[in-house]
Amino acid sequence: MDHQPSPPPHHAARLRDLVATGVRANPVVTVNDPALLARLADPAADCSFEELGFDSLARMELCIWMQVEAGFEVTEGELLDHPSVGALATHLALRG
Amino acid sequence: MDVVAELARCATTADRYRLQIEAENELSPAEIDALHARAAGLPDASRDWVDKLAAMCRRIRDPIQPFRRRALAPEVSFFEGSAPPGAPRALVVAFAGVAKRMMLPLGPFLQGLPADRCDVLVLRDPDRLAFLAGLPGYAADLPALAARIATDLPMARYSGAACIGASSGGAAALAFGPLIGAGVAVSLGGLHPRGMPLRHAATPIDRYVFDALRAGTPKAATRLVCAHGEDFLRDCVRSRLLAMTVPGSEVLVVRGVALHGVVAGLFQRNALARFLEEVLLDGTLPADGAWQP
Known part of the structure; x- marks a missing residue:
């Protein structure tokens, strides 16, 4: 059985916070649901981009935000293969 | 497709x-x-x-707008407009940003341009290196791109040219405009390549290649415009820093726009078509450096 190495917890948490910030800054989709906003803010919770209402337009905006504002290149493929805030953050932490 | x-x-x-x-x-x-x-x-x-x-x-x-798409290469698309033969038409060269788009899906961006006044060449850098290494498989650098376009497109039909680049495509547009004698070259929320978070390239990338290119290009009449949304602070700072490194360039503030790259903000304000026609095709810039949607 293969095991992926775990990213350092503090690094993954920082990245999760960064991705959540990118979600909140998205110009295409505004997350208004208090329950979703609470989960976005909770480091222990996760939100899929689907339930956040992210269509393809919003996903591309997140890719742009991640590169231009946060300095992390995220291809559309990576975003689609890691389809939640937590999964993307973990992926970025492992990718380095 | x-x-x-x-x-x-x-x-x-x-x-x-x-x-x-x-x-x-x-x-x-x-x-x-x-x-x-x-x-x-x-x-x-x-x-x-x-x-x-x-x-x-x-x-x-x-x-x-009845643009007809023709792929010149995987990341090079030519959209032919509808001007009748002999009618004046411009060539617009568009340098896409990191997500390979002009801050909007391509169709809506093109819809902002009148097809009876222009053809549009859309360039996407698949390596996401802001065109610093040209367009892989098509042109090794911007001078080679100018030569390639002169071969692939019917340049004699054009009464003028204009360049536009969004985000990480902005600096390339400013460097490319003088190479093809464009009347105007516009960076929308662009920044100097030195400040871009680029991916690690297989071979070293010269982030000052556009500066060297400009220094070696004979002075042209191209108006070089670094545009940014008034209310998007990062673009404001980046565009003004970019303008400081591009001799002869001017800053254009787009009032009431608070989104990166200007285009989506103009769309929100229902002003994209007017901006593209006035600034890009007519080369009409406000005397006070502020464009009002």
């Missing part, structure tokens, strides 16, 4: 989004309109997506 057939073959949500993103990066307004006419046969999620794209186009301008 037959989007309807390909959507029907998508097995997963991720497949569907991949296809939609690809279509957003490639389809002309007329292709979106045709797809919309067939939307009844699409699954709900894709129908919503097509509805949204088509509505974006219609919101920018009516009627749909």
Whole structure:
């Protein structure tokens, strides 16, 4: 059985916070649901981009935000293969 | 690309989004309109997506602009307008940003340009290196791109040229404009390549290559414009820093725009078409350096 190495917890948490910030800054989709906003803010919770209402337009905006504002290149493929805030953050932490 | 057939073959949500993103990066307004006419046969999620794209186009301008798409290379698309033979038409060269788009899906961006006044060449850097290494497989650098375009396009038909680049495509547009004698070159929320978070390249990338190119290019009459949204502070700082490194350039503030790259903000303000016609095609810039949507 293969095991992926775990990213350092503090690094993954920082990245999760960064991705959540990118979600909140998205110009295409505004997350208004208090329950979703609470989960976005909770480091222990996760939100899929689907339930956040992210269509393809919003996903591309997140890719742009991640590169231009946060300095992390995220291809559309990576975003689609890691389809939640937590999964993307973990992926970025492992990718380095 | 037959989007309807390909959507029907998508097995997963991720497949569907991949296809939609690809279509957003490639389809002309007329292709979106045709797809919309067939939307009844699409699954709900894709129908919503097509509805949204088509509505974006219609919101920018009516009627749909009849650009015809022709791929010159995988990341080089030529959109031929509808000007009759002999009528004046401009060549617009568009340098896409990091997500390979002009801060909007391509169709809505093109819809902002009048097809009877211009053809549009859209360039996407697949390596996401802001065109510092040219366009892989097409042109090794910007001078080679100018030469390649002169071969691939009917340059004699054009009465003028203009360049535009969004985000990480902005600096390339400013460097390329003088090479083809463009009347105006516009960076929308662009920044100097030194400050760009670029991926690690297989070979070293010279982030000052555009500066050297400008220094070695004979002075041209190209107006070099570093535009930014008034209320997006990062673009404001980046654009002004970029302007400091581009001799002879000018800063253009777009009032009331608070989004990166200007284009989406102009769309929100229902001002994209007017901006592109006034600034890009007419070269009419406000004397006070502030454009009002």
